Amino acid sequence: MTPQLARASLREIQRPVAVELEGVHDELRRLIAVDFPRIAEVNEHLLRMKGKLFRPTLLLLSHQAVGGGDGRVATLAAVVELIHLATLVHDDSVDHSVRRRGLPTINALFSHQVAVIMGDYLYSRAIIELVGLGDPEPLRILARVTNDMTVGEMRELEAHDKLAFDEADYDALILAKTASLLSGACEVGARGAAAPQRAALARFGLALGRAFQITDDLLDYTQSEAVTGKPSGLDLREHKVTLPLIAALGRMSAAERVVVARLMATADPSPALVAEVVALVDRAGGLAYAKARALEFAAQADAELDALPPSAARDALRDSIAYAVERRS
Amino acid sequence: MTPQLARASLREIQRPVAVELEGVHDELRRLIAVDFPRIAEVNEHLLRMKGKLFRPTLLLLSHQAVGGGDGRVATLAAVVELIHLATLVHDDSVDHSVRRRGLPTINALFSHQVAVIMGDYLYSRAIIELVGLGDPEPLRILARVTNDMTVGEMRELEAHDKLAFDEADYDALILAKTASLLSGACEVGARGAAAPQRAALARFGLALGRAFQITDDLLDYTQSEAVTGKPSGLDLREHKVTLPLIAALGRMSAAERVVVARLMATADPSPALVAEVVALVDRAGGLAYAKARALEFAAQADAELDALPPSAARDALRDSIAYAVERRS
Numbered sequence A, B: 001m002t003p004q005l006a007r008a009s010l011r012e013i014q015r016p017v018a019v020e021l022e023g024v025h026d027e028l029r030r031l032i033a034v035d036f037p038r039i040a041e042v043n044e045h046l047l048r049m050k051g052k053l054f055r056p057t058l059l060l061l062s063h064q065a066v067g068g069g070d071g072r073v074a075t076l077a078a079v080v081e082l083i084h085l086a087t088l089v090h091d092d093s094v095d096h097s098v099r100r101r102g103l104p105t106i107n108a109l110f111s112h113q114v115a116v117i118m119g120d121y122l123y124s125r126a127i128i129e130l131v132g133l134g135d136p137e138p139l140r141i142l143a144r145v146t147n148d149m150t151v152g153e154m155r156e157l158e159a160h161d162k163l164a165f166d167e168a169d170y171d172a173l174i175l176a177k178t179a180s181l182l183s184g185a186c187e188v189g190a191r192g193a194a195a196p197q198r199a200a201l202a203r204f205g206l207a208l209g210r211a212f213q214i215t216d217d218l219l220d221y222t223q224s225e226a227v228t229g230k231p232s233g234l235d236l237r238e239h240k241v242t243l244p245l246i247a248a249l250g251r252m253s254a255a256e257r258v259v260v261a262r263l264m265a266t267a268d269p270s271p272a273l274v275a276e277v278v279a280l281v282d283r284a285g286g287l288a289y290a291k292a293r294a295l296e297f298a299a300q301a302d303a304e305l306d307a308l309p310p311s312a313a314r315d316a317l318r319d320s321i322a323y324a325v326e327r328r329s
Helices: A010-031 A037-049 A054-065 A073-095 A112-132 A136-157 A167-189 A195-222 A243-249 A254-265 A271-283 A286-307 A312-326 B010-031 B037-049 B054-065 B073-095 B112-133 B136-157 B167-189 B195-222 B243-249 B254-265 B271-283 B286-307 B312-326
Strands: none
Touching: A010 A054, A010 A073, A010 A112, A010 A312, A037 A073, A037 A112, A037 B136, A054 A073, A054 A167, A054 A195, A054 A312, A073 A112, A073 A136, A073 A167, A073 B112, A112 A136, A112 B073, A112 B112, A112 B136, A136 A167, A136 B037, A136 B112, A167 A195, A167 A243, A195 A243, A195 A271, A195 A286, A195 A312, A243 A254, A243 A271, A243 A286, A254 A271, A271 A286, A286 A312, B010 B054, B010 B073, B010 B112, B010 B312, B037 B073, B037 B112, B054 B073, B054 B167, B054 B195, B054 B312, B073 B112, B073 B136, B073 B167, B112 B136, B136 B167, B167 B195, B167 B243, B195 B243, B195 B271, B195 B286, B195 B312, B243 B254, B243 B271, B243 B286, B254 B271, B271 B286, B286 B312
């Protein structure tokens, strides 16, 4: 079965768990409450930045799709978002990013030091909360996920200036960096279910995460700053090798590869050079290839959902696949 | 009872747990084993840097002093050292430190990015291991400790350029930054003991940690780079306000305080200016005051040990107090 490709809005996807999501907002606020002024100040900024709660949504939908009934699910969903925020804060610091979701990053608004410490603060708060729940299973899943994410971050550091970075490297990177947390969110949500359903939702999250990240990397090539909130062609400008370029390199002429190599050798490549490489990547079929891969993973994710009984939550999980691959930002 | 002030070597302190410490070395190596080359490379450097295992020693001695018998104690001690290493890696990155224990720091040898990611990697490895032990208690203690340490780090950021930073601020800082982990190590070691002994060892660790950190801050004023492995007067050079200066400021003349304010207003103060302020702090009694406070906390730590039955491990814990306040580096 191929995924439904009509664009789904996140609001529609969130409808079956709208009430629980309200609880997640409250839980997030409770989790990061602190009596140290500087941390409270950073937290306020983070809450403004927190985005669309996609990972909590997946956790809540997975939980509902296997029958629901766990009173701690809003807390778990908030913890997953907290872990996501912690990694964003460190990622932005590692990447020296200055904007995220249209707001200044923690490293830009406060300092690099504050960003490193705040990431540690948020992550250790998440662990405290998980320990307090008295169930080792979410802790086991999310500890592994956060460790995977650090390996993914390290892999990403190596994806710069390196035309030998191939699709297998890229796939290992996006599995660790992105897919692991989406999968972990689904698995935590489904942890009360029978093993086959739980495993199917974990695999659903992995496939969805790969589709999601490939789409993200595609948007960097195709979307304008006004839509995504970050400059387009940024990955190329920062010499970051992602799937469109990897796919295109194999089909480029020697002369075209020289242009790419020139970009990689230029410390601060001009917009014209970036635009030239974007055009080369497109012409060589790199964007089409990446899009096709995203759709393959979307189809895998879709197939996993057949293991679940029909429900509004399962429909929403299907819609989340379309959201992941058809979104514009 | 006043603490024994004869200098104790760490080797003597470690004698009752020498066999277990060998196990800690092995466990540390097992815990950070990884199949990703860049992380393995950083780990090798970290193992060379790991130092004297003071925190694992406290954990093992506490465990032995309350009767011993827990087969997982070497693993727990290794986890505590791993958490310590994770915080050192992030601290060095936050402080832009270039050397630690005579070796280049991770941020200096690799990069700032690698340091942020590696700290996260080590910490999440520690959590995975704690979850795997199947006992929520060490996890509960150490999750709280690591969260405390992040608040301590944030407090430390605020201890710069701020002559209003007072002894209460300083005390809150060293409790969170240093004493919490020493206390946590003792408490984890003693977690199988009766509540009064466990609480006494937790308080012992807190008092020891405060004495330890005050001594550290004193050494920054009194010791040469050849002994400590880092430049002396570094805290002043970096505008970091610690107890000797806090104590001295209250007893300085207006003219003397102007010299201190001048140092704080100078981006890169000269060795002569640093030396002048060190001399002023000494003359105003700042060093003597800090030393006296360290000895008060040492006496508190010593008194807590009276709750334990006599043993070689208890004697070694007493010696660790002398080590903390009398060490030269």
